[in-house]
Amino acid sequence: MYKIETRRVSVWYGPHKALDAVSLALERNQVLALIGPSGCGKSTFLRLLNRMNDFVEGFRLEGQVLIDGEDIYAPGVDPVHLRRRVGMVLPEANAVPFFHLRECSLRSAPAKSAQGVSHPRAGLSRPLGKRLYGTK
Ligand SMILES: Nc1ncnc2c1ncn2[C@@H]1O[C@H](COP(=O)(O)OP(=O)(O)O)[C@@H](O)[C@H]1O
Ligand SMILES: [Mg+2]
Numbered sequence: 001m002y003k004i005e006t007r008r009v010s011v012w013y014g015p016h017k018a019l020d021a022v023s024l025a026l027e028r029n030q031v032l033a034l035i036g037p038s039g040c041g042k043s044t045f046l047r048l049l050n051r052m053n054d055f056v057e058g059f060r061l062e063g064q065v066l067i068d069g070e071d072i073y074a075p076g077v078d079p080v081h082l083r084r085r086v087g088m089v090l091p092e093a094n095a096v097p098f099f100h101l102r103e104c105s106l107r108s109a110p111a112k113s114a115q116g117v118s119h120p121r122a123g124l125s126r127p128l129g130k131r132l133y134g135t136k
Helices: 042-048 079-085 101-108 126-133
Strands: 004-013 016-026 059-067
Touching: 004 042, 016 042, 016 059
Parallel strands: none
Antiparallel strands: 004 016, 004 059
């Protein structure tokens, strides 16, 4: 069984096709470098692996992405659980692409605190919470 496998994966953002039938298979501990010009789909491919593209409006996928043999886009797969297993180290200090850090903290905080948020409930350090929310 491969650690990561994609089977004829195509991705669209609305009408725009960003990936065209990408198939590859990676063994555990294998290192892969994605090299190509800007806009060729490197980030789209990486974001597929922990379902970050789910946040993009108009995103559509065909094909299969398997991790440890499991289709991570199958119905019933919990993306939050998946992201605990499949991490991503980004070049910019942003916990989730497309979201401002404040939104990230709200989304990860308990539902109750998403109404009248206070930073300790969102699990932020005090200095960071103060900068985001302007509270002590
Ligand atoms: N959020 C998005 N909405 C619409 N189109 C996007 C989005 N992100 C990327 N694209 C388009 O998908 C293609 C692949 O982009 P991307 O994966 O960011 O390429 P790379 O990382 O190789 O520069 C590009 O044509 C880009 O314009
Ligand atoms: Mg990129």
